[in-house]
Amino acid sequence: MLIVNQYFKILRNISKPHWFDILELIKCSQGMSVGELSEHLGMSYMGVKKHCLAMQKLGYLDTWRKPKEVGRPEKLYRITEKLALLFPSIGDEVSLSILEAASQLEPNAAEKLLLHFFRAETDKLAVLLEGATVKERAIALASERAKRGYFSRVIEEEDGMLRIDEFHNPLQALFDKYPTLERMEVQMFERLLGAGVGRKVTKVSGLSRYRFDLFPR
The missing domain is CATH 1.10.10.10 (Winged helix-like DNA-binding domain superfamily/Winged helix DNA-binding domain)
Structure with a gap:
């Protein structure tokens, strides 16, 4: 209460x-x-x-x-x-405890569960994203991610290059525990956008920015 x-x-x-x-x-x-x-x-x-x-x-x-x-x-x-x-987080102690318990039953169980989660999330987002171009799909993806609490924005550079900036990660506790999630997240972006993606995290005075540079194929 x-x-x-x-x-x-x-x-x-x-x-x-x-x-x-x-x-x-x-x-x-x-x-x-x-x-x-x-x-x-x-x-x-x-x-x-x-x-x-x-x-x-x-x-x-x-x-x-x-x-x-x-x-x-x-x-x-x-x-x-x-x-x-x-700014809610869903990577809390309960989630971590469940994954830890799964790992005790099978060595790679936690990673398999997380991979399943990202594949399911990719499928859900794919239905929602519309757009014939990388830019249109990026705008749609940022909009959906913003609804999920990632505070996402699409930035277009002067040279026409695109990136998605995010300023909150509700799953950060899980990312800290399982670094392979970074690769899973990048793969999800690439599949949804049809573009290459580079992920970079910068921290300044305790403030984090998650930058996803997009490279059209």
Whole structure:
């Protein structure tokens, strides 16, 4: 009951005008400055700063300083662990315990179960994805992944190259325990998109970005 009450308390607080928009932008990044938030939201600098300071006071945001080649470090806002309830994880202790128990019965049982999961997930997503081009399928995939809590975005570079950026992995606990999941995830992307995929994870000041570069075949 304590977790549920805390969850609704957070929802009540962030339901204030502009707060959710600010949190969503920050979540889909590795930290953002007040100036960047102001530009994205079309709001005044001081208006955004006021909201950020209020959320920082509640413990929902804190700041870190990103070094710059020239000048003073840039002050960026990031989401704190206090908002973890809003970003669910399904790779919890129960899932890990079940996989560990399966491994005791058969050495490769956990990997086989996880492979089955990714194949089933691929089949489900394949039905939902429409598009004749890699870009169209990438947009559809990012949309479906966003619904599943991955905070996915499609980025098109100036040279026309595409990538999918994600800022949350609900299965991270499983990925930490079973590194072969990275290969399974890449294979799923490749099958769904009909393109080569390169996966790269970057971590900055505790903030993770999962980058999937797409290479049309």
